[in-house]
Amino acid sequence: MNKKKIIDFKDHPIYLLERHLKYDEALIPSKYIVDRIKNNNVAVYSARNMFEFQKAEIVIVSMISPLKEMRDNARDILTKYCKAQFIEVYMDTPLEICEQRDPKGLYKKVRAGEIKDFTGIDSPYQIPEFPEVSISREMTVEKAVDIIYNRIHNTTTIL
Numbered sequence: 001m002n003k004k005k006i007i008d009f010k011d012h013p014i015y016l017l018e019r020h021l022k023y024d025e026a027l028i029p030s031k032y033i034v035d036r037i038k039n040n041n042v043a044v045y046s047a048r049n050m051f052e053f054q055k056a057e058i059v060i061v062s063m064i065s066p067l068k069e070m071r072d073n074a075r076d077i078l079t080k081y082c083k084a085q086f087i088e089v090y091m092d093t094p095l096e097i098c099e100q101r102d103p104k105g106l107y108k109k110v111r112a113g114e115i116k117d118f119t120g121i122d123s124p125y126q127i128p129e130f131p132e133v134s135i136s137r138e139m140t141v142e143k144a145v146d147i148i149y150n151r152i153h154n155t156t157t158i159l
Helices: 033-052 068-082 095-100 106-111 141-152
Strands: 004-009 012-016 089-092 133-136
Touching: 033 068, 133 141
Parallel strands: 089 133
Antiparallel strands: 004 012
16 A cells, blocks of 8 residues: 655654555445445554554544444444544534535535435444534534544644
8 A cells, every 4th residue: 555644743644554445446436335334444454453553552543334234333343443532523514515515516416416316315334322522514624633633632622
């Protein structure tokens, strides 16, 4: 896997491993919830690999995990086998905002009927009940990064 350093943040290097995990391009966006589960599992096992074999101290996985079952599975695997501290971050963004920010035009395709089973439209999204961190759309990027950074390092965060 190609690793490229993209930034130093508070004395910690941040690496971009790949633009996104490749599983099967035909499944992105997923047409079936089973495919979404498989994509999430690939990400979980990639993170586990980074902890166990590459001795990573911090692994950040950013992806849509629409079902509680997926998030619970990720938490169980990473805490049980890697003794990782699992921090669920919920980006509390209304659907309308997601549609406005859509760089790939996927929501337009969904609305036109070209894509089916799209998370949050015609496929379920279960809002996390108790995420460790919740980021609201009113927060600046800097504030959100600070909150997540402080949570990772167990320091006090003022919301």
